[in-house]
Amino acid sequence: MAKRRRGGRGELREVPAQLRDRVRPPVGIVLGTPAEVAHLVRALDLAEPATCYQMDLFPAERLRDELGEVVRVVTAADLWDLPPDFQTLIYLPARSGERELKLDMVEQAFHVLRPHGQLLVWSPYQMDGFFPAALKKVFGRVHSYFTGSDTVLACHRDGERPRRRHEVTFQVRVAGGASCRFLSRPGVFSYGRFDDGARALMESVTIGTGERVLDLGCGCGTNGVFASQRTGPEGHIAFADSNLRAVALAEHNARANGVTSFEAVATTRVEGLPEGTFDVVLANPPYYSQGAIARLFVERGRKMLAPGGRFYLVTKQPNEVGAVVAEEFGSLEAEERRGYVILSS
Numbered sequence: 618m619a620k621r622r623r624g625g626r627g628e629l630r631e632v633p634a635q636l637r638d639r640v641r642p643p644v645g646i647v648l649g650t651p652a653e654v655a656h657l658v659r660a661l662d663l664a665e666p667a668t669c670y671q672m673d674l675f676p677a678e679r680l681r682d683e684l685g686e687v688v689r690v691v692t693a694a695d696l697w698d699l700p701p702d703f704q705t706l707i708y709l710p711a712r713s714g715e716r717e718l719k720l721d722m723v724e725q726a727f728h729v730l731r732p733h734g735q736l737l738v739w740s741p742y743q744m745d746g747f748f749p750a751a752l753k754k755v756f757g758r759v760h761s762y763f764t765g766s767d768t769v770l771a772c773h774r775d776g777e778r779p780r781r782r783h784e785v786t787f788q789v790r791v792a793g794g795a796s797c798r799f800l801s802r803p804g805v806f807s808y809g810r811f812d813d814g815a816r817a818l819m820e821s822v823t824i825g826t827g828e829r830v831l832d833l834g835c836g837c838g839t840n841g842v843f844a845s846q847r848t849g850p851e852g853h854i855a856f857a858d859s860n861l862r863a864v865a866l867a868e869h870n871a872r873a874n875g876v877t878s879f880e881a882v883a884t885t886r887v888e889g890l891p892e893g894t895f896d897v898v899l900a901n902p903p904y905y906s907q908g909a910i911a912r913l914f915v916e917r918g919r920k921m922l923a924p925g926g927r928f929y930l931v932t933k934q935p936n937e938v939g940a941v942v943a944e945e946f947g948s949l950e951a952e953e954r955r956g957y958v959i960l961s962s
């Protein structure tokens with residue numbers, strides 16, 4: 618029996634017969650780390666390529682590199698934007714992942730299954746306390762198969778149901794500026810609230826009228842929108858993120874908050890924007906990936922700046938990232954605020 622590695626914990630798990638025996642083509646695989654998806658695809662050994670749905674370009678690129686023609690990797694802000702043509706969808710939820718994203722994926726999976734198509738959730742938990750109720754709510758009936766170490770949950774699409782969007786709007790003001798409303802959705806940082814690190818960053822930065830600002834790793838676009846309050850309509854804001862849902866939200870939030878001159882780019886290596894043209898780069902990098910993304914933001918952020926441009930990065934790990942900033946820029950300033958450190962150069 619094939620084995621697969623579960624992200625984060627490092628252990629290998631068998632692909633259970635309770636899952637393999639239920640799979641009927643056409644097959645879709647929803648999220649999962651590249652390593653997990655690759656193990657699963659190899660174990661299933663399907664006659665036709667499975668469609669692998671990812672919301673973020675980074676794991677999608679790794680999957681394409683690893684599996685090539687064996688799969689069809691599709692990226693989109695929403696799973697339910699795919700054609701409703703799957704007989705089997707296999708969802709690989711992250712261990713202790715975001716609850717709202719799980720609910721959202723269950724809801725969206727329903728809408729891309731063929732009539733009587735089935736959703737299989739391969740839960741990493743021996744006794745899953747979350748999915749039985751969540752699936753029952755959307756699909757009506759759910760069967761749980763216990764494999765000894767984890768659980769396979771199976772349910773079928775029966776009939777129609779209206780699409781239910783999972784989203785939360787929040788309202789924030791920063792540093793005495795006008796209040797802004799932001800739409801947020803599961804899977805995009807930070808769902809339903811303005812991040813404290815982002816607030817510390819936006820209280821600390823200096824941005825002038827007419828400047829060009831890059832919001833690097835923009836999430837739902839809060840920082841770029843607040844930056845535009847200071848640049849005014851003569852300025853320009855670029856939003857960049859590897860997560861397609863984040864880019865769609867940043868575009869929406871920029872428009873909804875009256876940002877007139879902006880662009881939004883989906884990219885994993887900060888490409889697709891003119892290098893050497895920005896006056897300010899803002900970054901609040903994620904903590905996963907052992908600092909690799911923070912390093913990428915620093916290195917590519919510097920390339921994006923015009924001569925004399927300013928780079929700002931907020932972190933709770935100032936020593937590691939600070940060394941990278943100092944090495945790349947040859948200078949470093951640090952300010953403590955709200956339990957975070959804002960590095961600038």
Ligand SMILES: C[S@@+](CC[C@H](N)C(=O)[O-])C[C@H]1O[C@@H](n2cnc3c(N)ncnc32)[C@H](O)[C@@H]1O
Nearest residue numbers: 806812815834835836858859860885901902903
């Ligand atoms: C901590 S969140 C910050 C979001 C937002 N800027 C804020 O301050 O609330 C980091 C963001 O970086 C994005 N990201 C991660 N890797 C990336 C990459 N290689 N290229 C672009 N964005 C990336 C994530 O999708 C996420 O939206």
